[in-house]
Amino acid sequence: MNESAAPGRVGDVRRRNLSLVLDSIARTGDAKPSRAQLAAGTGLTKAAVSSLVADLVESGLVSEVGLYRDGERGRPGQGLELSARRGVVGMEINVDYLAVGLVDLGGNLRFHSTVESRNRGLAPDKVMERLGALTAEVKAAAAAENIAILGGGLAVPGLVDEQRNVVVSAPNLHWEREQLNPQSLLEGAPLGVRLSNEANSAALGELWYGAGQPDFLYVSGEVGVGGGVIIASELYTGPGGSAGELGHIVVHPEGPACSCGGSGCLETFAGQEAIFEAAGTPAGSLGERTHLLLGALAAEDPRATKAVHDAGRYLGIALASSARLMDIEAVVLGGHFALLADWLKPSLLSSLERYAPGLLDPSRLTVSGLEHSGTLLGAAGQVIRSVIESPFEFLLASKLA
Ligand SMILES: [Zn+2]
Secondary structure, eight states: OOTTSOHHHHHHHHHHHHHHHHHHHHHHGGGOOOHHHHHHHHOOOHHHHHHHHHHHHHHTSEEEEEEEEOSGGGOEEEEEEEOTTEEEEEEEEOSSEEEEEEEETTSOEEEEEEEEOOOTTOOHHHHHHHHHHHHHHHHHHHHHTTOEEEEEEEEESSEEETTTTEEEEEGGGTEEEEEOOGGGGGTTOTTOEEEEEHHHHHHHHHHHHSSOOSSEEEEEESSSEEEEEEETTEEEOOTTSOTTOGGGSBSOTTOOBOTTSOBSBTHHHHSHHHHHHHHTOOSOOHHHHHHHHHHHHHTTOHHHHHHHHHHHHHHHHHHHHHHHHHTOOOEEEOTHHHHTHHHHHHHHHHHHHHHSTTTSOGGGEEEOTTGGGHHHHHHHHHHHHHHHHOHHHHHHHTTOO
């Protein structure tokens, strides 16, 4: 070590190297690198890697797995992975359900639970109370599997002020400037609970745990229609945090009034409830209505078929404009759009071809493979990524640095 180096500089180097090593372990994933492989991959000395790994193992972020030959003189080596004994809780409030999931540091969804809950117009306190009861299930599951909960991510269908834990606007919940206390859901968790937008979280879930492409527009289909723009593997939210609001792109100038205060928005034609109504699906729970709609589509019911066809056509118009504006080359469909993809895609693709001919290769319009867990994975994943980017701070908080 250079004696003239100020302590602050030494700290900076260690801070950077801890993150470098942890990020390398995260990126190799299933390959479970040895210390020697990490040294080769990062350019650090084996002694430095061993020291950094010792701290990461002691903090509980990294665990050693199995013995295998790492090549050098046939010596057996320990593989390293993000710990499966540390987890982050993903939570979601939506218009007619609540969901929770336990995600280990390696990004595996170890437990999840969804309950229908009519949250529209309910006071945030009441909804948070219900979510608290559901979160108790995750805590019990974590305890049973001996997984320590480090923190949580809470996704809501609206614009949020993450720093102040305020839901700025969630029109489909009828929430305006509502102060939440998400930390109360996981008292004592060292990383706290981070508030986020549902579509943005689902887009990040797709980026980190889905097909892994670096540039795409994620389309979230719920009661509301949302979007998340991923550019060069980063979420683009815009200066006010509301970029990617695909659901409120106007697709019909004379269209119906929308929850946002505007009219003719995509959501009024392609949101879940808009489709149920146009299809004549009888009232009922979300699960019942979804089941009935899928049954009607399978039976080629003309009204249901037209409702979904129209939703696809309008979605195509919104995507054509978005692709032109943002140079979007890939689209991933989530939520009900994923469920309805077989019936939606033909009109969506012909609409894209009509309004933005040749712009988007049909093979780049795909369905998310994460089904309904994308939002939970993304909400939890943001907290996991923050640890991977700054493990030094986590070690400091754990008094290990
Ligand atoms: Zn709108």
